[in-house]
Each structure stands twice: as structure tokens, then as C-alpha cells.
Amino acid sequence: xxxxxxxxxxxxxxxxxxxxxxxxxxxxxxxxxxxxxxxxxxxxxxxxxxxxxxxxxxxxxxxxxxxxxxxxxxxxxxxxxxxxxxxxxxxxxxxxxxxxxxxxxxxxxxxxxxxxxxxxxxxxxxxxxxxxxxxxxxxxxxxxxxxxxxxxxxxxxxxxxxxxxxxxxxxxxxxxxxxxxxxxxxxxxxxxxxxxxxxxxxxxxxxxx
Numbered sequence: 001x002x003x004x005x006x007x008x009x010x011x012x013x014x015x016x017x018x019x020x021x022x023x024x025x026x027x028x029x030x031x032x033x034x035x036x037x038x039x040x041x042x043x044x045x046x047x048x049x050x051x052x053x054x055x056x057x058x059x060x061x062x063x064x065x066x067x068x069x070x071x072x073x074x075x076x077x078x079x080x081x082x083x084x085x086x087x088x089x090x091x092x093x094x095x096x097x098x099x100x101x102x103x104x105x106x107x108x109x110x111x112x113x114x115x116x117x118x119x120x121x122x123x124x125x126x127x128x129x130x131x132x133x134x135x136x137x138x139x140x141x142x143x144x145x146x147x148x149x150x151x152x153x154x155x156x157x158x159x160x161x162x163x164x165x166x167x168x169x170x171x172x173x174x175x176x177x178x179x180x181x182x183x184x185x186x187x188x189x190x191x192x193x194x195x196x197x198x199x200x201x202x203x204x205x206x207x208x209x
Contacts, residue, residue, distance in 0.1 A: 002090050004151055004158045005206075006144055006170065009097035009104055009117075011163035012180045015074045015197050019099035019117075020054050022073045026065040029057045041165070047098055048131035051118055055129045063123055070106050076180075078200040083111035085203075092151045096143050098135045098166055113151070116143050137169040144170060159206050162186065178202050 010018035024033035033054060040050045083093045094114040097104045104117030119133030135143075148154055158174040160167065165185040171177040172189065179190035180202050194202035 001157055002092060002151065002153055004144075004147060004153050005086055005091060005093045005203075006140075006147070006158060006160045006174070007093065007095045007112075008140075008160075008162035008164075008167050008180075009095055009099055009107075010166075011183075012161055012167075013076055013079060013095070013107075013199070015076055015181065017074050019069070019073070019097070019103040022069040023061065023066060023100075023103065024054070024057060025072075026069050027058065027060060032057055047118070047136045048129075048134045051100075051120070051129045051131070051134045055120065055125065059125065061123050061125065066102060066106075066123060070103060076197055076199040076202075078198055080110045082199050082203045085207075087111065087113075092147075092153070094147050096135075096140045096170075114147055137166045140166070140170045141173045144173065161202065176206060178205055 007013055018037060021030060021033050021037065024030045036050055036053055039045045040047070086093045092113045095104055095107050095112050095116070097117045099117050100120040101117035102120055102123055105115045107115045118135045120129055121127045144155070144158060148158065155174055160170045160174050160177045161180050162171065163180050163182045163186070168185055168189065171186060177190045179186045179193045181195055182190065182193065192205040194205060
């Protein structure tokens, strides 16, 4: 039976960083974005407020900035190798992230079968963020269910990889999970735990089982 592997982006595929921080670094607005990251982690603001505020910081954002951020980001090693192995084995892999869709969707080019992020307007921005398109932790479960229907699998066939509070709902919804460089919010929830910078090593915990 095929399995669906669901990967978080920020703090999981990206080591110690997030897509918004990497994007903001290209614009010299990293400090402001790190402050917003702390605020959302502490529950002081929610995903819609966070999205609106980073959107405002990115008024001068161009596709060249996004491409440079993607290229320079601190990715875990062997992401493409893991996804190629999953595909060879008849499994599926998807990225589901609260980060902007225009960044997340670039991972289709690395071999992900699907990639979902919060819906932002096209770059360069000429309109505001629609808060109804901003994802949260519960949305990750809804998207996982949609992907299960698309790929002909069930929740019982899913493996989730994540690092933080935004992955908590998904970890509770699927039978197998891998905490990757995770924070305290996932303590005791994951089937497996990995600390390091190589996705293949995290994948091996599931692959061996």
C-alpha cells in the first residue's frame, strides 16, 4: 500500500530558519520578521496577523528576491534524494506549510508531488493578503485529508514530519510522525525523533520500520 509523507517547511526542511525570515533577509528586514516569529510562537498574534505584517514588510519584494532566498536558504541535506526514493517506491510526498505559497510551491521542482502554503498575492504585490487563504495548524489536517483522497490513501497510510506547534494537530491525526529538530510543543507526540541536518537520516527512521 502506498504511503503519503507530509513535510512541514519552516524549522523542518529548513534548518533553524523559516521561509519568511529567508525572504526578509533579502530585503534587509530580517530583524522585524524574527520579532514577528517570536510573537506568533508566543501566541501573541495569529497566522492572519502574521501574514498581514510580513506582507507589509515585503512591499518591494520581487521574484528575484524570492529566488535568491530559496537558493540561499539553509535546507537540510538530501531532500531531493528522499523524495526520489519515495517516488521510486510508489509513495507520495507533499509539503504543507503556513509559509507563503509562492515560496513553498518551488519545492515541486525538487520532486514533491504537492505543495501547499498560505495564499499570498502574486509578487510583486499589488493587493493585500486575503486572511481566508492563510493556513493554520488545523488547515494542515484538512489539506492532508484532501491529499489522501487525491492519492487514494487514508490517514492510516500517512507519515508526518514537523518541528513545532503548527504540526501538533497533524501529528495527532496520523499514526506515524517524525519530530525533526523539534521544540517542546511536540514532546511525547512523535513516533520518532531526529536531530540533525540530513533529511535522509530522519527518513531512515521510518524507512527502516
